[in-house]
Amino acid sequence: MAYRLAIMLALVAPTVAAASATVSYNDKLKEALPDFEMPAAWQRSHPPFRVIGNVYGVGGFDLASYLITSADGHILINTSIEGSIEDISANIGALGYDIADVKILLSMQSHFDHTADLARIKEETGAKMYATAPDVRVLEDGGFSDPHFGGFETFRPIKVDKIVGDGEVIELGDIKLTVHYHPGHTEGSSSYAMAVQENGKIYHVLIANMGTINPGKKLVVEPTYPGVAEDFAYTYRTQKAMPVDIWVAAHKSQYGFYYKYDRSKPYSPDTFVDPQGFVDAVKQLEASYRVQLQQETTEREAANDN
Numbered sequence: 264m265a266y267r268l269a270i271m272l273a274l275v276a277p278t279v280a281a282a283s284a285t286v287s288y289n290d291k292l293k294e295a296l297p298d299f300e301m302p303a304a305w306q307r308s309h310p311p312f313r314v315i316g317n318v319y320g321v322g323g324f325d326l327a328s329y330l331i332t333s334a335d336g337h338i339l340i341n342t343s344i345e346g347s348i349e350d351i352s353a354n355i356g357a358l359g360y361d362i363a364d365v366k367i368l369l370s371m372q373s374h375f376d377h378t379a380d381l382a383r384i385k386e387e388t389g390a391k392m393y394a395t396a397p398d399v400r401v402l403e404d405g406g407f408s409d410p411h412f413g414g415f416e417t418f419r420p421i422k423v424d425k426i427v428g429d430g431e432v433i434e435l436g437d438i439k440l441t442v443h444y445h446p447g448h449t450e451g452s453s454s455y456a457m458a459v460q461e462n463g464k465i466y467h468v469l470i471a472n473m474g475t476i477n478p479g480k481k482l483v484v485e486p487t488y489p490g491v492a493e494d495f496a497y498t499y500r501t502q503k504a505m506p507v508d509i510w511v512a513a514h515k516s517q518y519g520f521y522y523k524y525d526r527s528k529p530y531s532p533d534t535f536v537d538p539q540g541f542v543d544a545v546k547q548l549e550a551s552y553r554v555q556l557q558q559e560t561t562e563r564e565a566a567n568d569n
């Protein structure tokens with residue numbers, strides 16, 4: 264989410280709107296937030312690429328979607344903004360696969376820049392939506408009850424077909440994908456891990472939801488939701504302890520995609536190997552979190568002294 268959006272969303276009074284098949288959520292965002300400009304990088308396409316093995320990037324220039332393929336159908340993690348179904352579908356096609364064969368849909372965080380076209384893909388392919396329990400409510404009301412960005416629908420609501428638990432292994436064909444609850448960014452934020460064997464080696468791959476704190480979010484003083492500070496702390500702690508060789512994330516900027524990937528070079532399973540980079544990225548987010556905790560505590564004490 265962009266900084267300006269966060270500020271604007273904080274000022275918007277709740278308005279209830281019914282979902283309809285024809286509603287444009289991009290228009291709705293413009294109407295509700297006249298000063299919000301969708302970042303250009305969110306609207307730009309990008310050709311698909313192979314992360315490793317059967318894991319592919321099929322999203323846009325910054326907003327990431329991941330396809331995990333099997334002979335029995337595929338798993339798709341995330342869309343981007345409304346309308347991204349076209350690019351995602353074209354990217355899947357360019358890899359030689361068909362979006363119609365997507366059987367399971369997942370999201371890493373229930374914010375519109377990652378969920379907007381999940382409902383359309385579900386309608387068009389019959390894929391089942393799996394989600395973590397704490398993100399179900401927000402997915403099903405199109406972001407209305409989001410404790411930070413809510414108050415109106417920001418994306419097309421999607422019915423969740425199956426709740427997945429922390430540590431649960433999602434199986435499809437020969438895919439075994441482990442769900443990891445990494446809450447904080449949203450109440451039900453989650454990452455997905457799998458082992459990929461290539462080059463006679465086993466690579467631990469993490470499709471990681473990073474614990475970024477959107478501007479305006481409160482951790483301890485009138486927290487955005489009860490337990491949000493503990494959730495972030497849990498996420499940083501558990502992520503640092505995970506075995507990770509390769510990591511990618513919901514925004515390509517978060518994992519340095521454009522530093523790591525060069526389209527002119529042939530595929531290599533080692534392109535995204537970056538275990539230290541992952542730990543460093545988590546530590547950096549944790550450091551910002553600690554600064555904010557301290558700031559909120561200091562402000563509260565100053566207010567109490569007056």
Ligand SMILES: [Zn+2]
Nearest residue numbers: 264372374448
């Ligand atoms: Zn987000």
